[in-house]
Amino acid sequence: MVQLLDSDITTREVLEWHGVHLFHCQVSSCSQKLRIFLALKGIDWESHPIELRTGENFQPYFLGINPRALLPVLVHNGDVHIESNDIIEYLEATFPEPPLIPAGFEHKVHDLLQMENDLHLDLRTITFRFVFVEDEGFVKDRKLLDQYKTDNGRVNGVPDSRKSVEIAFWEQANSEEGITDESVIAAVANFRAALFELDEKLASDKYIVGGQLSVVDIAWFIYCSHIEFAGYPLTDWHPNVSRWYTRLKAKEEFAREVSPAPQLLHEVHHLQARQAEEERSFRDIVGE
Ligand SMILES: N[C@@H](CCC(=O)N[C@@H](CS)C(=O)NCC(=O)O)C(=O)O
Incomplete structure (x- = not known):
């Protein structure tokens, strides 16, 4: 699971954020996957669009929450998570209902x-x-x-x-x-x-x-x-x-x-x- 350490995060303002925040982009496949997941779960989230087309993901503000310069990024109650599948597994554990990982099939x-x-x-x-x-x-x-x-x-x-x-x-x-x-x-x-x-x-x-x-x-x-x-x-x-x-x-x-x-x-x-x-x-x- 890739949750950034406090010392990895240079965009410090996100540490104060409450709730579920998603940095994402309309055409990004990993963002689309995550948005479907959030919709099926019924999780409320705050949107922070990042424009890949103009290279916004390479700007210092974004690198401060993901040094890999990749979308999506989840900020949940001030914790920063990267890697879409890790984010999904984290959210599944945090918001178990309705289950989107069948019981007993976690490893698979x-x-x-x-x-x-x-x-x-x-x-x-x-x-x-x-x-x-x-x-x-x-x-x-x-x-x-x-x-x-x-x-x-x-x-x-x-x-x-x-x-x-x-x-x-x-x-x-x-x-x-x-x-x-x-x-x-x-x-x-x-x-x-x-x-x-x-x-x-x-x-x-x-x-x-x-x-x-x-x-x-x-x-x-x-x-x-x-x-x-x-x-x-x-x-x-x-x-x-x-x-x-x-x-x-x-x-x-x-x-x-x-x-x-x-x-x-x-x-x-x-x-x-x-x-x-x-x-x-x-x-x-x-x-x-
Ligand atoms: N393994 C990463 C891959 C993330 C990734 O490559 N995201 C793409 C969008 S789907 C991205 O941000 N690309 C950067 C770019 O196009 O500049 C994950 O699952 O989060």
Whole structure:
């Protein structure tokens, strides 16, 4: 569980805050996952929007509550929690009703959430090639990236090892070469393997774990929406997952998180049409 130490927190005002506060962004997958969780739990929370597009997450105020520069961040009664799945497990323990981790399946859920987290850079690789690209402003400003590199924020009292992974990703995305075809192909293969297993499970089961709706369904629902938006053929490759996805999407808490703003829809359709003309679409790169 990643709860920052008092000495890690340089944005001191949050220490005085009461209740549940969430730093989040509309289009961030981890924020969407958490907002569905909060809605299903009926937890009241105060919103602190952070704009990834303008690099607000690399500004000193935000680095003072998450030196990793990542969303979401939870502040609960002055304690600062980072890492979306840790936040979810913390909130589940703090607000147990209604349960979104089935009793007796805590370890299994933890492992499945870890697996989902391990795919996060693959998700970014796919979406930064086919959804959020350079000219839409998502690639990082050089100055902000340098600021982030030199920031000496700490997590659990030590310089954060995760930071080098983040920097490597943004350096590659910012480079002349950008996100390579090879990394897209590898990312899609990782998703395909994980979703193949889910598809087998969902052939007979209504939900992924423990026979009831859980945080694992929420997490995969969000991933499926993002990769499908990028061009991943969810219905063709994983028909049971696709049916499960459609069932979840009928719920208001889920649907509202995966209905992109008209402006984003327009930009992405335009981008993907251009990529198709240039034979650089998802299908062109991945094949089939
Ligand atoms: N393992 C982290 C991943 C968090 C993450 O990568 N968040 C993305 C949004 S979904 C982010 O903040 N990206 C920074 C950026 O795009 O500048 C978690 O689960 O919280």
